[in-house]
Amino acid sequence: MLRERDDFEPGGWQGPYCRACRQPILPEQRKTRIEFSTDRYGFKGLTGDYHAACSRPFASMAAIINMRPMGH
Ligand SMILES: [Zn+2]
Secondary structure, rough: OOOOOOOOOOOOOOOOEEOOOOOOOOOOOOOEEOOOOOOOOOOOOOOOOOOOOOOOHHHHHHHHHHHOOOOO
16 A cells, blocks of 8 residues: 655654554644553653554553552
């Protein structure tokens, strides 16, 4: 399938990147922020912004992880 649009430069994008597919989240795309209790600052690449469509498996993963008390 050909891309019909190519109006952003992969190297020049200043906006958020989807943590799941690692593509830029364009202004017209729906964005979801997911926070993992095990990765509060996003160092592990989990907490952050996702495309709404990409976020679903991560949202359920976060729900499970965030439910668990950590520190063991
Ligand atoms: Zn994505």
